[in-house]
Amino acid sequence: MTSTTTSRRSALWAPDRRFVTLALFLLVTLAAFEGMSLGTALPTIVADLHGESMYSWPFVAFLAASVVGTVLSGRISDRWGPVPALVVGPLLFLAGLVIAGVAQTMVVLLVGRVLQGVGSGAQVVALYVMIAQVYPERDRPAAFGVLSAAWVIPSLVGPTVAGLLTQHLSWRWVFLSLAPLVAVGVLMLTPVLRQLGIRRDSSGGDERWWLLPLAAVGAAAGLASLTWAAQHPSLGSAGVAAVALAVLVPALRHLLPAGTLVGRPGLPMTILSRGLIAGVFFSVEAYVPLTLSSVHGFSPAMAGLPLTLGSLGWSAASMWQARREGDPQVRIRNGFLLVAVAAVGIVVIAPDWGPPWAVVPLWLVAGAGMGLAMPSISVRTISLSADGEQGANSAALQVCDMLGSACLIGLGGALIGALASTAHPTAAVIPFDLLMAGVALLGAVLVSRK
Structure with missing residues (x-):
């Protein structure tokens, strides 16, 4: 060794x-x-x-x-x-x-x-x-x-x-x-x-190459509109979100490998797993400082400290996996499981009687899950890609990452607007974190399929 x-x-x-x-x-x-x-x-x-x-x-x-x-x-x-x-x-x-x-x-x-x-x-x-x-x-x-x-x-x-x-x-x-x-x-x-x-490309390219920039612009507009709608919850923004989805879904058909949105085993599921795990991690993380400051009275600096600890866990696990041989598919699954455990655990800090210090070990665990999964997703994507598809599939990873984060953070914002408030977020944070834990468990199951 x-x-x-x-x-x-x-x-x-x-x-x-x-x-x-x-x-x-x-x-x-x-x-x-x-x-x-x-x-x-x-x-x-x-x-x-x-x-x-x-x-x-x-x-x-x-x-x-x-x-x-x-x-x-x-x-x-x-x-x-x-x-x-x-x-x-x-x-x-x-x-x-x-x-x-x-x-x-x-x-x-x-x-x-x-x-x-x-x-x-x-x-x-x-x-x-x-x-x-x-x-x-x-x-x-x-x-x-x-x-x-x-x-x-x-x-x-x-x-x-x-x-x-x-x-x-x-x-x-x-x-x-x-x-x-x-x-x-x-x-x-x-x-x-x-x-x-x-590299000199003599293939002549895809005759429908012009659809790619259109799809990229459509995805960008759809994602920006979804983000805006999530930040401005109202009846009007719900209409904006619906239009954004109507633009975004057809655009994704041209930007992601076939079968990605339904989790087809192999490369499509690997790319989808990037969106799922990034979406769960960053959406739960987005509301940790809000919970600590609004429910437990933490200062802004102290409320943001767990995010730093999560980054340390991420880096440590990433460096650990880089120095050891292992199956990327198994590491992606284990990363999902660690993030799921952390998301469930974060529920205990949402009520005012919960121990806020618990966020320290929990978000270290979440960061470790990301450190295991994210590099492994990249490695597996590259290994499953043909020579002329590595760029497109790497781009698909990034698009899935941004889409998953935007959608799930937006969902959390919508729940806070519907069930609670930023001053008292507990009633929304608890079901949201449990839902995100369920998404992470689903990702672990789906990515384990051969």
């Missing part, structure tokens, strides 16, 4: 892969830091730019643009390899950081967020494809473990650093301080990008 662990670790840091691994870590860390920091700086940003009525749109614009970047990057990577998207994606992200950092109006800020979303979506899919091309199959779990580990530092210090920058310098440095480091990441990738080159 020791020799296997040593060889797998050294494969990441071998001379011909050292800069690739560092660049993977740096680019994902920067994107994660930006994502973790925005929430802290946003109240100051909207006040400074007089955009209070558009508070949610920096999130929505990024999410919608990410769908487009993800889908187009998948198609480009399958036809010409990951190099074009790995050049254009980080550069768009960098441009978005600069534009957002110098914005004088909310409209300009949103333009920057759109560029960041397209760039981030394009980048992550191309990184998946590059991992498949650069790292041997047995070393891919470790490479995907690096992607998970890249979220640890932003989770720990991102909100705090963003708060300090906003308070003592300017919110603009939340964006501008990252731009030079993105350029460094691109430069570190340059040698391997030259080595990979641009």
